[in-house]
Amino acid sequence: MKQHMKNTVTVFAPASVSNINCGFDIFGFALDEPGDEIVMTLNDSGKVTIDAITGDEGLLPKDTEKNTASAVVQLYLNQLGLQQGVGIVLHKKMPLNSGLGSSAASSVAALVAINTLMGNRLTRRELLPLAMEGERLACGNAHADNVAPSLFGGLVLLRGYNPPDTVQLPVPENLWCGVVHPDVSIPTREARQMLPTMIPLRDAVTQWGNVAGLVAGFYQNDLELIGRSMQDIIIEPVRAGRIPHFYAMRDLAMKAGAVGFGISGSGPTVFTFCESEKQAQLINEQLSSLLNEHAITNQCYVSKINQQGARIEPLTSDL
Amino acid sequence: MKQHMKNTVTVFAPASVSNINCGFDIFGFALDEPGDEIVMTLNDSGKVTIDAITGDEGLLPKDTEKNTASAVVQLYLNQLGLQQGVGIVLHKKMPLNSGLGSSAASSVAALVAINTLMGNRLTRRELLPLAMEGERLACGNAHADNVAPSLFGGLVLLRGYNPPDTVQLPVPENLWCGVVHPDVSIPTREARQMLPTMIPLRDAVTQWGNVAGLVAGFYQNDLELIGRSMQDIIIEPVRAGRIPHFYAMRDLAMKAGAVGFGISGSGPTVFTFCESEKQAQLINEQLSSLLNEHAITNQCYVSKINQQGARIEPLTSDL
Numbered sequence: 001m002k003q004h005m006k007n008t009v010t011v012f013a014p015a016s017v018s019n020i021n022c023g024f025d026i027f028g029f030a031l032d033e034p035g036d037e038i039v040m041t042l043n044d045s046g047k048v049t050i051d052a053i054t055g056d057e058g059l060l061p062k063d064t065e066k067n068t069a070s071a072v073v074q075l076y077l078n079q080l081g082l083q084q085g086v087g088i089v090l091h092k093k094m095p096l097n098s099g100l101g102s103s104a105a106s107s108v109a110a111l112v113a114i115n116t117l118m119g120n121r122l123t124r125r126e127l128l129p130l131a132m133e134g135e136r137l138a139c140g141n142a143h144a145d146n147v148a149p150s151l152f153g154g155l156v157l158l159r160g161y162n163p164p165d166t167v168q169l170p171v172p173e174n175l176w177c178g179v180v181h182p183d184v185s186i187p188t189r190e191a192r193q194m195l196p197t198m199i200p201l202r203d204a205v206t207q208w209g210n211v212a213g214l215v216a217g218f219y220q221n222d223l224e225l226i227g228r229s230m231q232d233i234i235i236e237p238v239r240a241g242r243i244p245h246f247y248a249m250r251d252l253a254m255k256a257g258a259v260g261f262g263i264s265g266s267g268p269t270v271f272t273f274c275e276s277e278k279q280a281q282l283i284n285e286q287l288s289s290l291l292n293e294h295a296i297t298n299q300c301y302v303s304k305i306n307q308q309g310a311r312i313e314p315l316t317s318d319l
Numbered sequence: 320m321k322q323h324m325k326n327t328v329t330v331f332a333p334a335s336v337s338n339i340n341c342g343f344d345i346f347g348f349a350l351d352e353p354g355d356e357i358v359m360t361l362n363d364s365g366k367v368t369i370d371a372i373t374g375d376e377g378l379l380p381k382d383t384e385k386n387t388a389s390a391v392v393q394l395y396l397n398q399l400g401l402q403q404g405v406g407i408v409l410h411k412k413m414p415l416n417s418g419l420g421s422s423a424a425s426s427v428a429a430l431v432a433i434n435t436l437m438g439n440r441l442t443r444r445e446l447l448p449l450a451m452e453g454e455r456l457a458c459g460n461a462h463a464d465n466v467a468p469s470l471f472g473g474l475v476l477l478r479g480y481n482p483p484d485t486v487q488l489p490v491p492e493n494l495w496c497g498v499v500h501p502d503v504s505i506p507t508r509e510a511r512q513m514l515p516t517m518i519p520l521r522d523a524v525t526q527w528g529n530v531a532g533l534v535a536g537f538y539q540n541d542l543e544l545i546g547r548s549m550q551d552i553i554i555e556p557v558r559a560g561r562i563p564h565f566y567a568m569r570d571l572a573m574k575a576g577a578v579g580f581g582i583s584g585s586g587p588t589v590f591t592f593c594e595s596e597k598q599a600q601l602i603n604e605q606l607s608s609l610l611n612e613h614a615i616t617n618q619c620y621v622s623k624i625n626q627q628g629a630r631i632e633p634l635t636s637d638l
Contacts, residue, residue: 022527023527023531024524024527025524025528026524026527026528026531027531157528157531157532157535158528159528159529159531159532159535159544159547159548160525160528160529160532160547165532165547167531167532167535167544169535195520196520197519197520197521198517198518198519198520199517199518199519199520199523200516200517200518201514201515201516201517201518201553202516204518204523204526204527204553205343205344205345206479207523207527208341208342208343208345208523208526208527208530209344209345209476209477209478209479210478210479211527211530211531212342212345212346212476212478212486212530212531212533212534213476213478213479213484213486214531215531215534215535215538216476216478216486216488216534216538219534219535219538225478225486228478228479228484229478234520234523
């Protein structure tokens with residue numbers, strides 16, 4: 001009976017790197033790993049519940065209204081006027097408060113799961129505003145630069161927000177991403193509060209020149225132009241101080257030939273763009289060694305830009 | 320004797336539209352018309368002189384150091400260690416202080432002329448910094464968003480200034496530009512002094528989202544995306560007040576189906592992007608009528624984006 005409605009589904013939603021230096025709040029891209037996995041099951045309880053969470057060291061709330069995964073599922077059901085019991089098991093396979101879009105991955109995995117179980121009543125594009133509400137719950141700001149890449153995959157531009165206007169940018173061939181997460185927690189909400197409310201016009205012009213250069217570089221598959229444009233004179237100077245050995249890591253990466261180096265989201269994770277998998281791995285090893293020398297544990301990942309976004313995992317047994 | 324060194328040359332350098340709404344100081348494109356024409360002749364005087372100027376109503380200086388055309392020629396000769404008498408006749412075929420890159424057209428025409436007469440010792444790319452010095456003389460700021468398009472043609476991104484990093488963006492097919500110049504003078508120097516020195520970070524993010532959207536729109540040949548991105552919440556609100564009937568003109572243009580509407584440079588010229596020559600002409604006529612009703616004389620131009628830049632004109636007789 002292949003065609004019967006499944007009542008359980010497993011969805012993986014990838015972590016994502018937002019900002020890309022100059023592009024604060026407007027760019028994001030998805031990684032192959034890490035990410036979140038959600039196993040969702042329909043039931044007769046009439047309620048949405050978090051049944052279990054693994055990998056969060058007990059830090060995430062289990063209240064339906066406070067956990068982003070259950071909260072966005074409830075929003076989804078409300079929007080469609082559905083009453084449905086839903087049990088959620090969340091496998092957090094990535095660090096929290098890492099700047100890798102952890103809350104976004106949970107929201108996206110949960111929404112793709114419920115939408116699958118409900119027969120795909122909404123398109124992925126229609127899921128975006130609901131995922132953004134998950135971000136509002138998680139960090140106080142309905143930003144889309146993590147949820148959009150986690151949902152759609154690829155390299156996403158958020159042109160504007162009223163309504164959300166996303167543009168899929170071309171992903172350069174041979175572009176690899178190295179990601180290093182030092183075990184230091186920087187909650188996104190706090191990271192946003194550190195930012196200046198006013199900036200010099202002159203700096204803004206420098207920044208949007210680089211933003212334009214970065215977009216042109218992606219379209220032209222020009223890694224040198226991408227590298228020259230990966231500068232951030234506004235946000236990075238404020239946030240770098242909270243990231244251990246940020247400038248030493250940047251020097252190491254750039255001397256080793258990285259295309260560019262920057263903060264992933266609000267940090268503390270840093271990322272490099274590289275011309276090969278091998279280069280990304282070598283640079284990750286150097287950065288990891290530097291952190292280890294200072295007794296800072298860390299996790300490293302190497303990935304191309306994930307062009308698929310959230311994906312439904314094969315079931316181990318057909319239920 | 321076709322191969323002898325010519326001692327006179329005529330060069331036309333096109334007017335240009337800088338900024339394109341959100342892209343203050345980083346975008347510019349060249350027009351087919353209007354522009355400046357320079358007739359330059361080598362002589363034995365040992366000096367660079369302005370021999371005549373037409374079309375400026377006596378407003379431009381004729382001192383070698385103060386006129387941008389002669390000043391950049393002197394810079395060129397100094398840079399190459401040359402001593403050479405040069406006579407310059409400048410035919411100003413465009414309005415001054417119009418926001419159409421009038422000073423840039425003079426500098427560019429003069430530099431291309433002297434470089435041609437000297438056997439093209441520098442590339443056009445090498446002429447750019449000299450043309451930027453002409454802008455510093457003319458308005459106090461060595462900006463490149465008029466000189467680069469006037470020199471190279473096309474749609475130019477100025478990614479950064481240290482050193483000048485220009486990127487030629489693709490020019491969408493079927494994109495026409497209507498330009499309307501109301502006879503009101505706004506010197507660039509004054510227009511720059513009106514601008515705020517500090518701006519809200521939130522507005523800067525909105526602006527660079529639109530900058531990124533505009534670049535993506537050019538690469539994707541997507542006139543709708545270009546139109547959605549042609550917004551300026553930072554500079555336009557400050558400058559619009561100096562341009563007669565700006566918002567009424569914008570309403571007219573957008574209701575008539577323009578892709579976008581904005582201030583050319585620092586104004587008072589306004590421009591529309593249109594999907595056809597006919598539409599650009601019709602909108603120009605409507606805008607011109609509106610200005611005429613208020614007794615404001617004006618000049619209108621319709622052009623594709625000029626992809627050639629400054630050009631050497633055929634001589635009427637071989638000297």
